[in-house]
Amino acid sequence: MEEKQFSITIPEKIVEEFDLENEEEVILSIKDQKIVIEPKKKVAGNQTLSLRWFLIPTTVISLLFLGYLIYTDKSQIALVGAYSIANFVLSFGVLSGVFSFLVFFVKGKRNQITTQSKDIYWRNFPTILLSFIVILVFSLLVFFKVIGLVFIGATFDRYTATLLFFVFVGLVNYFMIYSALSITPAKLTNLLIFVIIGGVLLAMITNKDYQWWQFNFSFLGTIEAKSSWQFNLTLMFSSLLMVALIDGLFVELQKAIPHSKRLTILRILLTLTALDLGAVGLFPYTETGPFQGVHNQVAGYLVYLIVALIVGIKWLLPNVTKEFLSISYMIAATLVVVVVLFQWTSYLSLTAFELLAFMLAFSWIVLLLQNLQKMAQNLNNSFLVKIKLNPKKQVVETKEDTSGK
Incomplete structure (x- = not known):
């Protein structure tokens, strides 16, 4: 029995965006119960480019590291400590990673390589770069802290140290290059979750001996708390990330739904919420000084904004699902009970109240951002496919889906 042949008609928008040609081979695969079509040359090209370019800066930095050890006549170098492999990775390795991120992000924006960062705007780039630097440094600090506890007092000769340095810096460069190539609004949301939860947990851990829970949640940002800057910086940094994410999402939404007053109002409310979150960290709680009471005021405004968003989301968000509405009202009811x-x-x-209110409000904001991402994706990049059976072949006709579903 002769195998049936099927053909797919690809929309012109897709052909132009991926620079496809007639009779060009593409890769069709099934991922998570979805049919995925990828240009063959782009997939292979990305992997080769990534491997080549993360090895180049890693090799250069490693040779400079070895040269420095020879020049300073260091025969042994510690794994962790004041003068150690860890310190060199945290300085030169991070600088190398930042340089790699910059190069590949710029190349992606100029369409010199295939990247997913085309929907990331230049005005948001500084915040995004700083976010990845913070995550990188935080991860390295935790990693070397653990390594230092496992390998207490470990030292290596200059050549073994250079090899270890090469491995660590290679991982740093690979992470930063991969991030620059694959960053999307969805990953920005995950970044926001990591930053705010990680920062708050770090502030809690560093203040565990101060029994901060006997005071209130805001104690973590006061001058009495140990390393209060971590908590306040987390809130301000999360605020900038939210503004960048909101900006990108609504630009995409307004492409599909232009001149929508409801979307404009929703964008303003979300932006004010993000800025207010930053103000909570900018003005820590204090009972003296010129900013006395400011923290409580901006925290109160944050509550009002969240309530306004939850109550008005049915009218502000087009095509909002019943499931999301139900979850929103459940969270609102729980907030009232709290x-x-x-x-x-x-x-x-007071501590339990602030923690519960914070977790509920933050969870709802994340759910809202995820729904906005899904809506933007469906409106701009989804196509309704209608299959017609033909005696000779099966032709697939497509038309753009603007339903948002």
Whole structure:
């Protein structure tokens, strides 16, 4: 029995965006119960380019490291410590990674290589770069802290140290290059989650001996707290990330739904929420000085903005799903219960109240951002496919899907 042949008609928009040619081979695969079509030459090209370019800066930096050890006549170097492999990785390795990120992000924006960062705008680039630097440094600090506990007092000769340095810096460059090539609005949301949760947890851990929970959640940002800058910087940094993410999402949404007053109002409210979050960190709680009471005011505004968003989301967000509405109302109801248990019955302590309110509000914001991403993806990059059976072949006709579903 002769095998049936099928053909697919690809929209002109896709052909132009990926620079496809007639009779060109593409790769069709099934991933997570989805049919994925990828240009063959682009997939192979990306892997070769990444391997080549992450090895180049790694080799150069490693040779400079070896040259420095020879020049300073260092025969042994510690794994961790004041003068160690760890310190060199945290300085020269991070600089190498930042340079690699810059190069590949610029190449991607200029369409010199295939990248997913085309929807990332230049005005948001500084915040994104700083985000990845913070994550990289934080990860390296934790990694070398653990390594230092496992290999106490370990030292290596200059050549073994150079080999270890090469491996560590290679991983740094690969991470930064991969990030520059694959960054998307969805990954920015994951970045936001990592930054805010990681920063808050770090502030809690570093203040564990101060029993901060006996005061309130805001104590983590006060001058009495140990390393309060970590907590405040986390809030301000998360604010910048939210602004960058909101900006990119709404640019894409307004391409599909131009001149929408409801979307404009939603964008303004979300941006104000992000800026207010940053203000909570910028003005820590204090009972003296010129900014006395400012922290409580901006924290109160944050609550009002979240409530306004939850109540008005049905009218502000086009094609909002019933599932998301139900979750929104459940979170709103839970917030009301938390307020009642704290203010009217005194069942909850101030710390428990602030923690619960923060987690509920942040969870809802993340859900909203994910729904906005899905909507932007469906409106701009989804196509409704209609299959017609033909005696000779099966022809697939496509038309752009603007339903948002």
